[in-house]
Amino acid sequence: MKIALAGIGKIARDQHVPAIRASRDWELAATVSRHGTVEGVESFSNIAALLDARPDIETISLCLPPVPRFASAVAAIGAGRNVMLEKPPGATLTECRTLETMAREAGVSIFATWHSREAAQVAAAKAWLADRRILRLKITWKEDVRRWHPGQAWIWQPGGLGVFDPGINALSILTEILPDPIHIASATLSFPENCETPIAADLIFAHPSGAQATAEFDFRQQGEQTWTIEIETTAGSLRLLDGGAKLLIDGVIQEVPCGANGPLNGEYPRLYAKMATLAGSRGIDMDLTPMALVADAFLLGRRVVVEPFHE
Amino acid sequence: MKIALAGIGKIARDQHVPAIRASRDWELAATVSRHGTVEGVESFSNIAALLDARPDIETISLCLPPVPRFASAVAAIGAGRNVMLEKPPGATLTECRTLETMAREAGVSIFATWHSREAAQVAAAKAWLADRRILRLKITWKEDVRRWHPGQAWIWQPGGLGVFDPGINALSILTEILPDPIHIASATLSFPENCETPIAADLIFAHPSGAQATAEFDFRQQGEQTWTIEIETTAGSLRLLDGGAKLLIDGVIQEVPCGANGPLNGEYPRLYAKMATLAGSRGIDMDLTPMALVADAFLLGRRVVVEPFHE
Numbered sequence: 001m002k003i004a005l006a007g008i009g010k011i012a013r014d015q016h017v018p019a020i021r022a023s024r025d026w027e028l029a030a031t032v033s034r035h036g037t038v039e040g041v042e043s044f045s046n047i048a049a050l051l052d053a054r055p056d057i058e059t060i061s062l063c064l065p066p067v068p069r070f071a072s073a074v075a076a077i078g079a080g081r082n083v084m085l086e087k088p089p090g091a092t093l094t095e096c097r098t099l100e101t102m103a104r105e106a107g108v109s110i111f112a113t114w115h116s117r118e119a120a121q122v123a124a125a126k127a128w129l130a131d132r133r134i135l136r137l138k139i140t141w142k143e144d145v146r147r148w149h150p151g152q153a154w155i156w157q158p159g160g161l162g163v164f165d166p167g168i169n170a171l172s173i174l175t176e177i178l179p180d181p182i183h184i185a186s187a188t189l190s191f192p193e194n195c196e197t198p199i200a201a202d203l204i205f206a207h208p209s210g211a212q213a214t215a216e217f218d219f220r221q222q223g224e225q226t227w228t229i230e231i232e233t234t235a236g237s238l239r240l241l242d243g244g245a246k247l248l249i250d251g252v253i254q255e256v257p258c259g260a261n262g263p264l265n266g267e268y269p270r271l272y273a274k275m276a277t278l279a280g281s282r283g284i285d286m287d288l289t290p291m292a293l294v295a296d297a298f299l300l301g302r303r304v305v306v307e308p309f310h311e
Numbered sequence: 312m313k314i315a316l317a318g319i320g321k322i323a324r325d326q327h328v329p330a331i332r333a334s335r336d337w338e339l340a341a342t343v344s345r346h347g348t349v350e351g352v353e354s355f356s357n358i359a360a361l362l363d364a365r366p367d368i369e370t371i372s373l374c375l376p377p378v379p380r381f382a383s384a385v386a387a388i389g390a391g392r393n394v395m396l397e398k399p400p401g402a403t404l405t406e407c408r409t410l411e412t413m414a415r416e417a418g419v420s421i422f423a424t425w426h427s428r429e430a431a432q433v434a435a436a437k438a439w440l441a442d443r444r445i446l447r448l449k450i451t452w453k454e455d456v457r458r459w460h461p462g463q464a465w466i467w468q469p470g471g472l473g474v475f476d477p478g479i480n481a482l483s484i485l486t487e488i489l490p491d492p493i494h495i496a497s498a499t500l501s502f503p504e505n506c507e508t509p510i511a512a513d514l515i516f517a518h519p520s521g522a523q524a525t526a527e528f529d530f531r532q533q534g535e536q537t538w539t540i541e542i543e544t545t546a547g548s549l550r551l552l553d554g555g556a557k558l559l560i561d562g563v564i565q566e567v568p569c570g571a572n573g574p575l576n577g578e579y580p581r582l583y584a585k586m587a588t589l590a591g592s593r594g595i596d597m598d599l600t601p602m603a604l605v606a607d608a609f610l611l612g613r614r615v616v617v618e619p620f621h622e
Contacts, residue, residue, distance in 0.1 A: 070517070092607035093404070094494035094600070095517070101492065158497065159611045181412065183405035186469065196613055206381070206406070289405070295606035296403035300470045302507055303614065 001279060002029035002057045004050055006072055007064035008036025010152070011086060015115070016063055019268035025276035029057050032072075047072045051079040058082055059109075059279050065154040066091040066161070070099070073110075077102045082109040082279045084271075088168055088291050089113075091159035100286045109278040111271075112286045114172035118267040119244025120256045125229075126177040128249060132233035134180070134207065139215035141170045142226045145199070146311055155197065156309070162197025164294045166227075167217035172290040173229060173244050180208050184293060187301035192309035199309055203297060312590060313340035313368045315361055317383055318375035319347025319354075321463070322397060326426070327374055330579035336587035340368050343383075358383045362390040369393055370420075370590050376465040377402040377472070381410070384421075388413045393420040393590045395582075399479055399602050400424075402470035411597045420589040422582075423597045425483035429581040430555025431567045436540075437488040439560060443544035445491070445518065450526035452481045453537045456510070457622055466508065467620070473508025475605045477538075478528035483601040484540060484555050491519050495604060498612035503620035510620055514608055 003026045005016055017038055020028045030042045032050050037043040044050040050057070060076040062069050063086040070090055076083050083103065089112035090096045096112065103110035116122070143166055145155070154160045161168065174182070185206040189198040199220060205213035227243035239248040247254040278285060314337045316327055328349055331339045341353045343361050348354040355361040361368070371387040373380050374397040381401055387394050394414065400423035401407040407423065414421035427433070454477055456466070465471045472479065485493070496517040500509040510531060516524035538554035550559040558565040589596060 074519075091611055092494050093603045093610075094492070094607050097603070098492040098494060098519075158613050181405070181409040183403050183409060191614070208409075292404045292408070292606075295603075295610045296405050298609040299404075299472075299606045300402055302469050303502070 001025060001059060001276065002027050003059045003061055004028075004030040004032060004054065004057045005038070006032035006047055006050075006060060006062050007086075008033035008038060009063070010150075012036070012063045015268040016061060019266065019272050020061075022269055023272050023276070026272055030054055047075050051075060051081070059084065059275065061275070062086060065152075067154065067157075067159040070095045073099050074102065077106050077108055077110070080106060080108060082275075084111045084275045085113060087112070087114050087172065088161065088165075088294070089286070089288065093288055093291055093295055096286065096288055096291070100284060103284060107282055109275075109281075109283050110286060111275050111278050111284075112288065113271045113275075114169070114176075114287070114290060115267040115271055116169035116173050116244055117176045118270040119173070121240060121247035121254065122173055122176060122244045124247055124254060124257060125238060125240050125244070128238060129177055129231065129233070130179055132235050133209060134178075134211040134213075134231055134233050136232040137205070137207070137211055137213035138230045139170045139174065140226050140228045140230075141167050141215070142218040142221035144221050144225065145219040147225075150311070156192075156195040158196045160197050161294065162191075162195065163199055163201055163217045163219040164197075164297070166219075167201060167215070168290050168294055169243060170215060170217070170227070170229065171293045173240070175289045175293070177240075182207050182213065184296045184300055187297040188304060189297065189301040190304045190306045192307060193305050194308040194310075199306065201297060201301070312336060312370060312587065313338050314370045314372055315339075315341040315343060315365070315368045316349070317343035317358055317361075317371060317373050318397075319344035319349060320374070321461075323347070323374050326579040327372060330577065330583050331372075333580055334583050334587070337583055341365055358386050362386060362392070370395065370586065372586070373397060376463075378465065378468075378470040381406045384410050385413065388417050388419055388421070391417060391419060393586075395422045395586045396424060398423070398425050398483065399472065399476075399605070400597070400599065404599055404602055404606055407597065407599055407602070411595060414595060418593055420586075420592075420594050421597060422586050422589050422595075423599065424582045424586075425480070425487075425598070425601060426578040426582055427480035427484050427555055428487045429578040430484070432551060432558035432565065433484055433487060433555045435558055435565060435568060436549060436551050436555070439549060440488055440542065440544070441490055443546050444520060445489075445522040445524075445542055445544050447543040448516070448518070448522055448524035449541045450481045450485065451537050451539045451541075452478050452526070453529040453532035455532050455536065456530040461622070467503075467506040469507045471508050472605065473502075473506065474510055474512055474528045474530040475508075475608070477530075478512060478526070479601050479605055480554060481526065481528070481538070481540065482604045484551065486600045486604070488551075493518050493524065495607045495611055498608040499615060500608065500612040501615045501617045503618065504616050505619040505621075510617065512608060512612070
């Protein structure tokens with residue numbers, strides 16, 4: 001099946017292009033970007049030109065920043081194409097629900113992807129937690145924005161999410177592995193005085209059985225980078241490290257399951273395999289729970305102003 | 312049917328108690344409040360005491376502020392009672408979805424009420440707009456917080472919504488009457504430097520046919536108070552005034568429909584009539600669209616700090 005990739009930036013080069021190239025399902029038939037291109041692939045400078053020139057390409061993968069993504073998605077669905085959305089699926093919850101409705105009416109597939117849910121040990125963590133009672137839960141998601149998001153000025157503009165751009169990955173794992181629903185009880189968001197989005201956030205969750213549950217997101221981390229979820233239960237403890245790649249149960253590192261080392265190894269290859277299945281069945285997968293938690297944090301959060309951020 | 316009212320503050324006295332007393336469906340059998348009581352009605356100081364003492368009361372109407380409402384709703388659903396929620400239905404979107412899931416599993420009714428949708432001319436405005444193409448749309452919702460929300464300190468605390476507490480009424484009407492989906496394209500939120508929620512907000516919506524659509528919310532309005540939605544279409548113009556009570560089409564005031572003057576006259580009487588129907592059929596009505604728009608405004612909004620507010 002032919003696919004086009006719109007938005008040729010860091011995440012497209014680092015993840016999407018290699019995943020599509022390694023896939024048995026997909027052929028990278030075109031790209032859309034104002035500046036970026038992929039060697040050997042036909043390129044267009046805007047989505048309308050692509051949709052007009054290449055009716056043979058049935059699926060469009062959108063990895064533009066969240067704010068401009070909506071218009072491209074509307075154009076693609078309007079032209080009867082399947083759409084795959086990099087996370088977060090849009091700048092607002094309501095626009096994502098509109099896209100879902102449009103896709104349903106047009107009879108095309110739409111997939112709000114959450115790449116961190118495809119990390120190697122997420123499924124194992126979910127299985128282990130399924131019948132356990134949680135006592136304490138702590139998310140620590142601390143990274144150096146200068147190292148991982150160079151030149152991504154949109155992160156600091158309205159709709160760019162700030163530290164929730166990586167933080168939403170933690171929330172996507174959390175909502176996948178927990179057997180119980182969880183919501184945000186309180187939040188403190190730290191906004192640099194020259195930015196429209198937070199550089200750090202502290203969240204306190206409400207858990208139905210009263211478990212103590214917190215998250216700490218920070219974009220200012222020097223030295224060691226941390227993407228960890230720690231959970232204590234009445235029957236042992238779990239540590240999910242490196243964004244879901246490693247799992248420790250009661251301090252013992254767990255083997256990565258066989259499936260995760262097969263031809264679908266890696267987060268993005270698994271996303272593209274899922275998209276192939278969805279496209280084949282006109283399926284819709286638009287779980288917005290991680291994004292609703294982020295919106296809730298903004299809705300409920302205390303705002304603290306901190307020193308300006310300059311890349 | 313017996314009903315209990317939890318949260319005896321201004322909105323309970325002004326609206327809920329008279330609506331229940333005028334209803335043929337309901338008998339006000341008890342109240343729950345730390346301080347407030349209603350003359351001649353048994354009162355409890357906490358919801359657990361009510362649920363324990365009065366298993367005969369099958370429905371609980373919650374008009375506490377949004378933050379403490381969740382715990383009461385969980386207790387009521389857990390005790391197998393139907394729940395009616397004053398707007399907004401909670402402090403976060405996610406907790407509202409959790410309540411809906413719990414109610415479904417418990418086989419009880421839950422109703423997220425939007426009283427402004429029951430205003431006398433909302434249904435007529437919806438019918439008039441159904442087959443029209445919108446060119447321009449403007450919401451002006453300006454009121455004096457000191458006059459309408461005396462002593463409601465929770466409005467300025469996290470989760471209290473600030474000017475979105477009345478503004479969500481406009482959004483509930485908007486999402487009821489528009490034939491097309493709409494979402495927030497950009498927002499500016501003005502936070503008093505001593506408050507956690509905005510005192511004013513300017514919203515720009517994205518409309519599928521490119522209509523110019525805006526909303527202006529302000530809590531600092533002196534003199535005339537304004538709750539207006541104005542819509543220009545290719546086939547005439549509409550003005551919905553006084554929060555939906557009055558309707559002008561092409562400048563001509565429209566008669567209030569007969570039904571709106573019958574026994575179900577008034578916003579809250581209609582809400583309680585709907586709750587009676589839901590309770591009779593174990594129905595669920597949890598449209599969170601107005602609240603999602605508010606969360607989106609917080610998520611996407613530019614923050615401006617303005618002078619402190621003191622009641």
